[in-house]
Amino acid sequence: MRKNILLCMILAAAMIITPLTFLDRSRAAPEPVNETEADDGTISVMLTENGKVEKLDEREYVTGALAAEMDPECHPEALKAQAVACYTYALYSRAKKSDGRFNGADVSDSGAESQGYLSKEQRQKKWGKNYEAYEKKTEAAVDAVAGKKLMYNGEPVLAVYHDLNSGVTESAQTVWGSSIPYLQSVQSLGDMISPRYRASVKFSEEDFRKKAQTIASVKLGSEPEKWVGKSEATDSGFVKSIYIGGTKVSGGDLRLALGLKSCIFKIKHESGGFTVTTVGNGHLVGMSQYGADYMARQGATWEEILKHYYSGVEIC
Numbered sequence: 001m002r003k004n005i006l007l008c009m010i011l012a013a014a015m016i017i018t019p020l021t022f023l024d025r026s027r028a029a030p031e032p033v034n035e036t037e038a039d040d041g042t043i044s045v046m047l048t049e050n051g052k053v054e055k056l057d058e059r060e061y062v063t064g065a066l067a068a069e070m071d072p073e074c075h076p077e078a079l080k081a082q083a084v085a086c087y088t089y090a091l092y093s094r095a096k097k098s099d100g101r102f103n104g105a106d107v108s109d110s111g112a113e114s115q116g117y118l119s120k121e122q123r124q125k126k127w128g129k130n131y132e133a134y135e136k137k138t139e140a141a142v143d144a145v146a147g148k149k150l151m152y153n154g155e156p157v158l159a160v161y162h163d164l165n166s167g168v169t170e171s172a173q174t175v176w177g178s179s180i181p182y183l184q185s186v187q188s189l190g191d192m193i194s195p196r197y198r199a200s201v202k203f204s205e206e207d208f209r210k211k212a213q214t215i216a217s218v219k220l221g222s223e224p225e226k227w228v229g230k231s232e233a234t235d236s237g238f239v240k241s242i243y244i245g246g247t248k249v250s251g252g253d254l255r256l257a258l259g260l261k262s263c264i265f266k267i268k269h270e271s272g273g274f275t276v277t278t279v280g281n282g283h284l285v286g287m288s289q290y291g292a293d294y295m296a297r298q299g300a301t302w303e304e305i306l307k308h309y310y311s312g313v314e315i316c
Helices: 006-011 058-069 076-095 120-144 172-176 189-193 205-212 251-258 289-297 302-309
Strands: 042-046 053-057 150-152 198-204 228-233 239-244 247-250 265-270 273-279
Touching: 042 058, 042 076, 053 058, 058 076, 058 120, 076 120, 076 150, 076 289, 076 302, 189 289, 198 205, 205 251, 205 273, 239 251, 247 251, 289 302
Parallel strands: none
Antiparallel strands: 042 053, 198 273, 228 239, 239 247, 265 273
16 A cells, blocks of 8 residues: 655655555465466455455456556656556466455455556546546556556566655564565665655644554553653664563554654654654565656656665566
């Protein structure tokens, strides 16, 4: 796995789409691929509404995935980059060893579980009076990169992406504890000018207690000012671990418990409650969608965008 991108908002009336990534798309490291998987030109999708599996031709699937994952007001080169990422992610998901998810389908239509997909009817409902123009622009981006995919060592990559970050992406090693050669930390300076770069949320002491204690090991006492202890963070501010109620927990677990936008956060106790300030949105690994749009508006091509965010990949 939803995304509002700054320059889109400046240059056109941007639409608000469901974040992919609260994708969170905290997906795990790549699994072994099944090289015998047949490629019949289709992608099978499990519909979360009823659990049914639909087989779609690749063009329709990528069009629906792009519509779900990126604002059509974004620059055409950014849309092309996103289309390739969507297609590659579906190929990776189809090829990896089956884990029994999605009722045997390649992907789910849920951005929280896989990557989003919107049917033509759903696109019409979402876009309303703009449907024809947005559909045409989305299809044009898909057609321009039809069949293009990101490969590393002869296999489709885990082409994850996120909304925006602190000015640098995070590596898979930092976020998921597994080193992936093509998912390294790279600069994404355009993200820093987003009006959504920083956000804050307030919790009452009782609400903070309830949410934090959904982490099994956390038990909070009667002194709220002592609940939050030291944290371990990267240079970018990504919280790897933090002490809550004297218990060391991962930043990811606390992010999930509190429903934070990202793992770059700071917590302050004041006025009988807690204020949490976050930077960025999403898991912060792979391509930044905001950064992709920024790069495109500075003249970068879709190929340049993808090779910037996915280190050492080939575009085939």
